[in-house]
Amino acid sequence: xxxxxxxxxxxxxxxxxxxLLRCNYSSSVPPYxxxxxxYPNQGLQLLLKYTTGATLVKGINGFEAEFKKSETxxxxxxxxAHMSDAAEYFCAVVNQGGKLIFGQGTELSVKP
Amino acid sequence: KAGVTQTPRYLIKTRGQQVTLSCSPISGHxxxxxxxxxxxQGLQFLFxxxxxxxxxKGNFPGRFSGRQFSNxxxxxxxxTLELGDSALYLCASSPQLAIQETQYFGPxxxxxxx
Numbered sequence: 001x002x003x004x005x006x007x008x009x010x011x012x013x014x015x016x017x018x019x020l021l022r023c024n025y026s027s028s029v030p031p032y033x034x035x036x037x038x039y040p041n042q043g044l045q046l047l048l049k050y051t052t053g054a055t056l057v058k059g060i061n062g063f064e065a066e067f068k069k070s071e072t073x074x075x076x077x078x079x080x081a082h083m084s085d086a087a088e089y090f091c092a093v094v095n096q097g098g099k100l101i102f103g104q105g106t107e108l109s110v111k112p
Numbered sequence: 113k114a115g116v117t118q119t120p121r122y123l124i125k126t127r128g129q130q131v132t133l134s135c136s137p138i139s140g141h142x143x144x145x146x147x148x149x150x151x152x153q154g155l156q157f158l159f160x161x162x163x164x165x166x167x168x169k170g171n172f173p174g175r176f177s178g179r180q181f182s183n184x185x186x187x188x189x190x191x192t193l194e195l196g197d198s199a200l201y202l203c204a205s206s207p208q209l210a211i212q213e214t215q216y217f218g219p220x221x222x223x224x225x226x
Binding site: 097104 | 116145147154155156157160167168170202204209214215216217218219220
């Protein structure tokens with residue numbers, strides 16, 4: 001069965017610093033992987049997705065993620081954090097039945 | 113295109129009551145999925161509807177049900193509400209079945225059960 005583990009329920013960075021949010025998955029089939037962001041009192045917004053092809057995926061707002069099959073990882077990065085990046089981030093994998101399986105989420109804080 | 117809309121945005125009910133939540137997908141999208149989000153359990157899949165048929169179901173009791181209309185709009189119903197049903201209920205739509213499609217989420221309906 002597919003599952004997702006996000007390391008760190010809360011990450012704090014300074015403005016301008018590197019953002020690294022970790023996601024590991026387990027899947028018995030080639031995975032479809034997603035990162036979503038949720039701002040307070042809002043729904044989820046897609047940041048980026050990996051289905052097939054290039055393993056380095058670029059998303060919106062300067063985020064990118066790299067699919068590493070050997071490490072079963074799909075970590076999210078951004079070179080320079082902005083105050084507006086403060087939100088909760090969810091990694092997700094689609095299982096064979098089409099269900100989105102989410103990680104527990106990582107809350108990102110950005111200090112001025 | 114307009115995004116996914118959900119009504120109502122906020123709802124307060126008491127235990128034992130029932131509630132119906134509505135979701136209008138993005139125009140042209142045929143699949144609608146529902147998720148429950150709570151602080152303790154995180155985001156959990158409820159069910160997916162496609163062409164008015166339930167195609168997938170999560171591990172929720174039968175008190176949770178849904179349906180989809182011919183215009184792809186969907187409703188979910190929770191009967192005999194329990195305190196633990198307090199949550200943010202999110203609806204997501206995709207053009208086809210969700211298995212490899214990007215799902216686009218609405219803002220959610222926040223349900224409080226007293």
